[in-house]
Amino acid sequence: MHILIVEAPFYTHIAAMQRDGVTDALKAAGATWDVISVPGALEIPAAIAFADASGQYDGYVALGCVIRGETYHFEVVAGESARAIMALTLDGLAIGNGILTVENEAQAIARADKTQKNKGGEAAAAALAMVGLKQRFA
Numbered sequence: 001m002h003i004l005i006v007e008a009p010f011y012t013h014i015a016a017m018q019r020d021g022v023t024d025a026l027k028a029a030g031a032t033w034d035v036i037s038v039p040g041a042l043e044i045p046a047a048i049a050f051a052d053a054s055g056q057y058d059g060y061v062a063l064g065c066v067i068r069g070e071t072y073h074f075e076v077v078a079g080e081s082a083r084a085i086m087a088l089t090l091d092g093l094a095i096g097n098g099i100l101t102v103e104n105e106a107q108a109i110a111r112a113d114k115t116q117k118n119k120g121g122e123a124a125a126a127a128l129a130m131v132g133l134k135q136r137f138a
């Protein structure tokens, strides 16, 4: 399985932790991967769509961190990135969504850390599972 990790390192230290959990999981599964970066979570779905058109990848892991600020923008970024990723999955793409949507940095760190909630590893496992399912029904 060849996986593309699409990360939005809006918070670079969080992104590094997330990526660590993802690559550990992919390595354990014997998968190979590439990594690309986009400015923010809102750009992740389009980047996945661009990459899928190339036919190079079996599946995708979306990585990002959206932390609530003072305005409605949190709802836009968190909600629209999730909605667009879900739409891509319904178009037949195998995607694990590891975009964190949290209230503060402490919540983000607890979920990005592979020795804690390891949401990156969870997203990688989901992507691999969906690739397997897609191949089963191909």
Ligand SMILES: Nc1c(NC[C@H](O)[C@H](O)[C@H](O)CO)[nH]c(=O)[nH]c1=O
Pocket (backbone or CB within 6 Å): 008, 010, 039, 040, 041, 042, 043, 064, 065, 066, 067, 068, 077
């Ligand atoms: N506030 C966060 C953003 N905002 C940026 C958007 O994702 C997008 O890049 C911008 O609106 C231009 O289109 N992105 C995150 O990933 N995390 C945030 O907390």
Ligand SMILES: CC(=O)[C@@H](O)COP(=O)(O)O
Pocket (backbone or CB within 6 Å): 066, 067, 068, 069, 070, 071, 072, 073, 074, 075, 077
């Ligand atoms: C989730 C966001 O877009 C956030 O970083 C923006 O913060 P604010 O709502 O205070 O502008």
